[in-house]
Amino acid sequence: DIQMTQSPSTLSASVGDRVTITCRASQSISSWLAWYQQKPGKAPKLLIYKASSLESGVPSRFSGSGSGTEFTLTISSLQPDDFATYYCQHQETFGQGTKVEIK
Amino acid sequence: QVQLQESGPGLVKPSQTLSLTCTVSGGSISSGSYYWSWIRQPAGKGLEWIGRIYTSGSTNYNPSLKSRVTISVDTSKNQFSLKLSSVTAADTAVYYCASLAAGLETFDYWGQGTLVTVSS
Numbered sequence: 001d002i003q004m005t006q007s008p009s010t011l012s013a014s015v016g017d018r019v020t021i022t023c024r025a026s027q028s029i030s031s032w033l034a035w036y037q038q039k040p041g042k043a044p045k046l047l048i049y050k051a052s053s054l055e056s057g058v059p060s061r062f063s064g065s066g067s068g069t070e071f072t073l074t075i076s077s078l079q080p081d082d083f084a085t086y087y088c089q090h091q092e093t094f095g096q097g098t099k100v101e102i103k
Numbered sequence: 104q105v106q107l108q109e110s111g112p113g114l115v116k117p118s119q120t121l122s123l124t125c126t127v128s129g130g131s132i133s134s135g136s137y138y139w140s141w142i143r144q145p146a147g148k149g150l151e152w153i154g155r156i157y158t159s160g161s162t163n164y165n166p167s168l169k170s171r172v173t174i175s176v177d178t179s180k181n182q183f184s185l186k187l188s189s190v191t192a193a194d195t196a197v198y199y200c201a202s203l204a205a206g207l208e209t210f211d212y213w214g215q216g217t218l219v220t221v222s223s
Contacts (some may be wrong), residue, residue, distance in 0.1 A: 032208055034208070034209045034210075036210070042215075042216075043199055043201075043213035043215060043216055044150065044213060045213075046210065049207055049209045087149070087150060089150075089209070090208075091208055092152040092155075092163075093152070094149060094150040094151075094152070095149075096149045097150075
Protein backbone atom coordinates (compact mmCIF):
# COMPACT_ATOMS: atom_id res chain seq x y z
CA ASP A 1 0.00 0.00 0.00
CA ILE A 2 1.11 3.55 -0.72
CA GLN A 3 1.72 5.66 2.38
CA MET A 4 1.31 9.45 2.41
CA THR A 5 3.42 11.46 4.86
CA GLN A 6 2.83 15.14 5.52
CA SER A 7 5.15 17.64 7.16
CA PRO A 8 5.04 19.50 9.38
CA SER A 9 2.28 18.18 11.63
CA THR A 10 1.68 21.67 13.01
CA LEU A 11 2.65 25.01 11.58
CA SER A 12 2.41 28.38 13.35
CA ALA A 13 2.10 31.37 11.07
CA SER A 14 0.83 34.93 10.90
CA VAL A 15 -1.64 36.58 8.59
CA GLY A 16 0.17 37.51 5.38
CA ASP A 17 2.80 34.78 5.69
CA ARG A 18 3.66 32.45 2.82
CA VAL A 19 2.99 28.89 3.99
CA THR A 20 4.19 25.63 2.47
CA ILE A 21 3.06 22.12 3.42
CA THR A 22 4.79 19.02 2.06
CA CYS A 23 3.33 15.61 1.26
CA ARG A 24 5.50 12.64 0.33
CA ALA A 25 4.30 9.38 -1.20
CA SER A 26 6.03 6.08 -0.46
CA GLN A 27 6.20 5.40 -4.20
CA SER A 28 5.54 7.36 -7.36
CA ILE A 29 1.93 8.44 -7.82
CA SER A 30 2.50 10.63 -10.89
CA SER A 31 0.25 13.67 -10.32
CA TRP A 32 -2.63 11.84 -8.65
CA LEU A 33 -2.71 13.93 -5.51
CA ALA A 34 -5.37 16.12 -3.96
CA TRP A 35 -5.38 18.61 -1.10
CA TYR A 36 -8.23 19.33 1.30
CA GLN A 37 -8.92 21.96 3.96
CA GLN A 38 -10.85 21.01 7.08
CA LYS A 39 -12.16 23.37 9.73
CA PRO A 40 -13.34 22.20 13.17
CA GLY A 41 -16.72 20.48 13.04
CA LYS A 42 -16.85 20.57 9.24
CA ALA A 43 -16.25 18.12 6.44
CA PRO A 44 -13.06 18.45 4.40
CA LYS A 45 -13.21 20.71 1.36
CA LEU A 46 -11.37 19.95 -1.89
CA LEU A 47 -8.80 22.63 -2.76
CA ILE A 48 -6.45 21.13 -5.34
CA TYR A 49 -6.69 18.07 -7.60
CA LYS A 50 -4.18 16.38 -9.91
CA ALA A 51 -1.42 17.99 -7.82
CA SER A 52 -1.76 21.50 -9.22
CA SER A 53 -5.30 22.11 -10.52
CA LEU A 54 -7.32 24.59 -8.47
CA GLU A 55 -10.86 23.50 -7.65
CA SER A 56 -13.52 25.92 -8.82
CA GLY A 57 -14.23 28.65 -6.28
CA VAL A 58 -10.98 28.18 -4.33
CA PRO A 59 -8.99 31.42 -3.90
CA SER A 60 -5.94 31.78 -6.12
CA ARG A 61 -3.64 32.20 -3.09
CA PHE A 62 -3.76 28.39 -2.87
CA SER A 63 -1.50 26.48 -5.23
CA GLY A 64 -0.15 22.98 -5.53
CA SER A 65 2.93 21.55 -7.18
CA GLY A 66 4.93 18.38 -7.50
CA SER A 67 4.84 14.99 -9.14
CA GLY A 68 6.14 11.53 -8.47
CA THR A 69 6.68 11.30 -4.72
CA GLU A 70 6.98 14.88 -3.47
CA PHE A 71 4.23 17.48 -3.45
CA THR A 72 3.62 20.88 -1.89
CA LEU A 73 0.62 23.00 -1.02
CA THR A 74 1.40 26.70 -0.85
CA ILE A 75 -0.71 29.52 0.54
CA SER A 76 0.85 32.68 -0.86
CA SER A 77 -0.52 35.10 1.76
CA LEU A 78 -2.23 33.50 4.74
CA GLN A 79 -5.66 34.90 5.51
CA PRO A 80 -7.66 34.59 8.76
CA ASP A 81 -10.02 32.12 7.07
CA ASP A 82 -7.10 29.80 6.23
CA PHE A 83 -6.35 28.66 9.78
CA ALA A 84 -7.41 25.03 9.50
CA THR A 85 -6.06 21.51 9.04
CA TYR A 86 -4.88 20.44 5.59
CA TYR A 87 -4.77 16.89 4.24
CA CYS A 88 -3.22 15.40 1.15
CA GLN A 89 -4.89 12.37 -0.47
CA HIS A 90 -4.05 9.73 -3.03
CA GLN A 91 -6.78 7.24 -3.87
CA GLU A 92 -7.96 5.80 -0.53
CA THR A 93 -5.05 7.11 1.51
CA PHE A 94 -4.86 10.43 3.36
CA GLY A 95 -1.86 12.09 4.91
CA GLN A 96 -1.99 12.55 8.66
CA GLY A 97 -2.80 16.25 8.37
CA THR A 98 -1.09 19.59 8.96
CA LYS A 99 -2.67 22.03 11.38
CA VAL A 100 -2.05 25.68 10.53
CA GLU A 101 -2.25 27.72 13.73
CA ILE A 102 -2.12 31.41 14.51
CA LYS A 103 1.36 32.48 15.61
CA GLN B 104 -24.93 20.35 -7.16
CA VAL B 105 -24.71 16.99 -5.46
CA GLN B 106 -25.53 16.94 -1.75
CA LEU B 107 -25.04 14.08 0.68
CA GLN B 108 -26.66 13.56 4.07
CA GLU B 109 -25.80 10.87 6.62
CA SER B 110 -28.43 9.39 8.91
CA GLY B 111 -28.49 6.72 11.59
CA PRO B 112 -28.15 6.11 15.32
CA GLY B 113 -25.67 8.25 17.20
CA LEU B 114 -25.13 5.65 19.90
CA VAL B 115 -24.30 1.98 19.39
CA LYS B 116 -23.55 -0.62 22.05
CA PRO B 117 -20.26 -2.56 21.98
CA SER B 118 -20.36 -5.76 19.93
CA GLN B 119 -23.41 -4.53 17.98
CA THR B 120 -23.61 -3.37 14.36
CA LEU B 121 -23.29 0.26 13.35
CA SER B 122 -25.65 1.15 10.50
CA LEU B 123 -25.63 4.41 8.58
CA THR B 124 -27.32 5.59 5.41
CA CYS B 125 -26.26 8.34 3.04
CA THR B 126 -28.94 10.02 0.95
CA VAL B 127 -27.78 11.62 -2.29
CA SER B 128 -29.65 14.60 -3.75
CA GLY B 129 -29.01 16.84 -6.71
CA GLY B 130 -27.81 13.97 -8.84
CA SER B 131 -28.37 10.30 -9.56
CA ILE B 132 -26.43 7.70 -7.63
CA SER B 133 -26.57 5.65 -10.83
CA SER B 134 -24.79 8.25 -12.96
CA GLY B 135 -21.54 6.33 -13.06
CA SER B 136 -19.49 9.46 -12.38
CA TYR B 137 -18.71 8.60 -8.77
CA TYR B 138 -17.73 5.91 -6.35
CA TRP B 139 -19.82 6.32 -3.21
CA SER B 140 -17.60 6.23 -0.17
CA TRP B 141 -17.49 6.16 3.61
CA ILE B 142 -14.74 7.86 5.61
CA ARG B 143 -14.42 8.25 9.36
CA GLN B 144 -12.52 10.52 11.73
CA PRO B 145 -12.02 9.84 15.44
CA ALA B 146 -11.99 12.95 17.59
CA GLY B 147 -8.77 14.89 17.14
CA LYS B 148 -7.40 12.44 14.58
CA GLY B 149 -7.04 12.11 10.84
CA LEU B 150 -9.25 10.73 8.09
CA GLU B 151 -9.63 6.98 7.59
CA TRP B 152 -11.17 5.59 4.42
CA ILE B 153 -13.62 2.78 5.16
CA GLY B 154 -14.72 1.69 1.71
CA ARG B 155 -16.61 2.49 -1.46
CA ILE B 156 -19.26 1.17 -3.80
CA TYR B 157 -19.90 1.75 -7.46
CA THR B 158 -23.32 1.96 -9.03
CA SER B 159 -22.84 -1.59 -10.32
CA GLY B 160 -22.60 -2.80 -6.74
CA SER B 161 -18.88 -3.57 -6.83
CA THR B 162 -17.15 -2.71 -3.57
CA ASN B 163 -13.68 -2.03 -2.17
CA TYR B 164 -12.91 -1.99 1.54
CA ASN B 165 -10.09 -0.87 3.81
CA PRO B 166 -8.17 -4.12 4.54
CA SER B 167 -8.03 -3.25 8.23
CA LEU B 168 -11.85 -3.18 8.42
CA LYS B 169 -12.80 -5.56 5.61
CA SER B 170 -13.94 -8.41 7.81
CA ARG B 171 -16.49 -6.16 9.56
CA VAL B 172 -17.69 -3.82 6.79
CA THR B 173 -20.51 -4.05 4.29
CA ILE B 174 -21.44 -1.20 1.95
CA SER B 175 -24.56 -1.47 -0.18
CA VAL B 176 -26.48 0.75 -2.59
CA ASP B 177 -30.21 1.29 -3.15
CA THR B 178 -30.56 3.05 -6.49
CA SER B 179 -34.35 3.30 -6.14
CA LYS B 180 -33.91 5.51 -3.08
CA ASN B 181 -30.70 7.22 -4.25
CA GLN B 182 -29.01 5.98 -1.09
CA PHE B 183 -26.02 3.92 -0.04
CA SER B 184 -25.39 2.38 3.33
CA LEU B 185 -22.67 1.29 5.72
CA LYS B 186 -22.77 -1.58 8.17
CA LEU B 187 -19.88 -2.12 10.59
CA SER B 188 -20.20 -5.16 12.81
CA SER B 189 -18.76 -6.05 16.21
CA VAL B 190 -18.04 -2.46 17.10
CA THR B 191 -15.83 -1.36 19.98
CA ALA B 192 -14.99 2.00 21.51
CA ALA B 193 -12.26 2.34 18.87
CA ASP B 194 -15.01 2.72 16.25
CA THR B 195 -16.27 5.92 17.89
CA ALA B 196 -15.84 8.62 15.27
CA VAL B 197 -17.49 11.11 12.98
CA TYR B 198 -18.59 9.17 9.92
CA TYR B 199 -18.73 10.93 6.56
CA CYS B 200 -20.20 9.82 3.30
CA ALA B 201 -18.51 11.25 0.25
CA SER B 202 -18.45 10.98 -3.52
CA LEU B 203 -15.18 9.95 -5.13
CA ALA B 204 -14.98 11.26 -8.66
CA ALA B 205 -14.19 8.43 -11.05
CA GLY B 206 -11.11 9.28 -13.06
CA LEU B 207 -9.92 12.17 -10.91
CA GLU B 208 -9.94 10.12 -7.69
CA THR B 209 -10.95 13.14 -5.60
CA PHE B 210 -13.60 13.34 -2.91
CA ASP B 211 -15.67 16.12 -4.47
CA TYR B 212 -18.72 16.14 -2.26
CA TRP B 213 -19.08 15.31 1.42
CA GLY B 214 -21.91 14.91 3.87
CA GLN B 215 -21.81 17.02 7.01
CA GLY B 216 -20.73 14.02 9.05
CA THR B 217 -22.46 12.19 11.87
CA LEU B 218 -20.96 11.33 15.25
CA VAL B 219 -21.34 7.70 16.24
CA THR B 220 -20.41 6.81 19.80
CA VAL B 221 -19.87 3.22 20.84
CA SER B 222 -20.77 2.87 24.50
CA SER B 223 -22.90 0.72 26.76
